[in-house]
Every structure is written in C-alpha cells, then in structure tokens.
Amino acid sequence: MTAVLDSLQQGRKAIMPAMRAALDRLDPASRSISYYHLGWTDLDGNPTEGGGKAVRPALALLSAEAAGAESAVGLPGAVAVELVHNFSLLHDDLMDGDTERRHRPTVWAVRGAASAILTGDAMLSLAHEVLLDGDGPCALAAARLLADATNELIRGQVLDVAFERRNDVGLDECLDMAAGKTGALLSASTAIGAVLAGAPKQTVDALAGFGADLGLAFQLVDDVLGIWGETAVTGKPVFSDLLARKKSLPVTYVITHGGALGRELADWLARTEAPGEESVRRAAELIEQAGGRKWALDEAYRRMAAGRQKLEAARIPDRPREELLSLAEFIVTREA
Secondary structure, three states: OHHHHHHHHHHHHHHHHHHHHHHOOOOHHHHHHHHHHOOOEOOOOOEOOOOOOOHHHHHHHHHHHHOOOOHHHHHHHHHHHHHHHHHHHHHHHHHHOOOEEOOEEOHHHHHOHHHHHHHHHHHHHHHHHHHHOOOOHHHHHHHHHHHHHHHHHHHHHHHHHHHOOOOOOOHHHHHHHHHHHHHHHHHHHHHHHHHHOOOOHHHHHHHHHHHHHHHHHHHHHHHHHHHHOOHHHHOOOOOHHHHOOOOOHHHHHHHHHOHHHHHHHHHHHHOOOOOOHHHHHHHHHHHHHOOHHHHHHHHHHHHHHHHHHHHHHOOOOHHHHHHHHHHHHHHHHOOO
16 A cells, blocks of 8 residues: 555656646636645645645556556646546535535635636646647547546536435436546546557557546445545545435435335435434434445445456556556545
C-alpha cells in the first residue's frame, strides 16, 4: 500500500507544474478559487499542503506507459481529467449541500453558489483547451474521448438527482447511474494516455474497459464509506449518505433484494421529516442485516476481477499493468 501511495504522490508531483500552468490561464478570481478548492492555498491565498489523491492523473500517465510511450505523453490527458474531476466536485458539493470537503469548507459554502458554478465551468472549458493545444489527430481523439466521458458523467449526475424524487429506483438503474457518474471519467482516465500515444483500438478498449470496471468498484466502496466511513478519515459525518437519504448502491440493493428489511428501509426513505440519530442508526442496521454492505464490497471485488481480465487480455508492458492493478487494489481497500 505504501508503494501505491508513493506512486500517487509521484503522479501528483509530475502534473503539478502543468496544472499550475493551465490554471494560470484563468481569470484571477477563478484561479484563486481553483487553488483553494484543490488544497493549494487557504482562503487568504497563503500556500498550504493538501489536495486529493490524484488517482485519475496517475491512471492517465500509466495509460501512456501501457501503450509503450513515455508517461509524459499522457500529461495533457492527466491534467484534463483532473480538471474535469474537480469541475464535477465543485458542482456536486453545491447540489448536495455539502459544506466540507477534505476537512475544509467547500467553495460554495465560503464563496457562494455562483463562484462554485463558474469556477467549475472554467475548469471544464480549460480541460478541453489543454487537450486541443496538441497537434494532430491524437489530440483531437483525446478531446473527443473526454467530451464523451463528460457527457456520460453529466448523464449520471442527472439520474442521481432524479432518483431523489423517486421511491422505485431499481438496482440496474442505480448501477447505470454509477457507470455514468463515476465510471465514465475513470474509464477515460485509463485510456486517454494511450489515445495520446496513438495506441491501437484494441489496447485503448482494454484500458477503457478496465477503467469502467474500476469506476463501478470505486463507487461501490464510496457508497459504503458514505454510510460507515470514519469521520476523522473521510471528513464527512458518519451515516452522511443516510442523513441525505441518498439512494446509493447498498441502499438500493437492500430495497430490491432485502425482503421485509428492504420494505422497512423503503418506508424509512419515503418519510419527509428530517431523520434523527436513532432513525439513521436503524437504517444503517437494516442495510447491514440485509446484506447491503457485504454485497457492495463483494461486488466491488467482482468488478475489479472483471477489469483485471480485460487488462491481462491486452498486450501491456508488465510494469504499467502491475501499477494499474495495484492502484485498483488501493481503491477497493481504501478508507477515504
């Protein structure tokens, strides 16, 4: 696990100069808010140590190596997927009403909704600009890949919001939502470096398929952490997803497969009053007793096994293949 964390740290260091160069193109206000959101500065603009794990840029750099190129070939893709990811986080925090991320106030909570929306929009536009700065068909193909992934991400988010108003969400629908909201960008991240390297379609497809499975595994684990994650590690309240009555994957599994326990959970979700502590604790117990937690973790491992098969079927050099698999293992065993 230490080796994986070191790999992520090295990936962050590799993209930092290019990320800063890209963000320096933005207007001063958007640049300042972006720096804060990414954990590079505090609210007064003073430098700080922080930021996310940068999983997606690490995947993009490894994707280039998987195609037999230097990791630097995937650098524009690494920057672009990280910008799109953070565009989605800025908007997600606002839509979900989350006031804290990575143990700090979210942008909308301290700068207002308009600032969060516009800074996210600026990051999204910048992501495509970074890719289109490159010459030739590979840059255009990478930009198309990212545009398609962004469309899927938005589609998944639209479904997620729509599910809040429904009490009849099926498990297949929820998996489809997660494939768009989370899987699409992780799929693009594991393929974009190979696209920039001009890899054959078979290699790109294998990497994209691995990333899609990785994305679903990521969301399954994320949903488990959203209920049972430790506040000190996740930076969110325990039972946070239940407090928001999210129809996450473990919840939807229990409602559709949990029998009497599922019906009790469905009745709880349909209530309109704000849930109290005991009420939320009971909902978590229902999910646990009906097997929702176990199913989600088992399904995450099943998805990763499927992804491993796709990766091993492709002709990918040993080192990047093992690095990709190690990152996948890290994702399904993480605590935040």
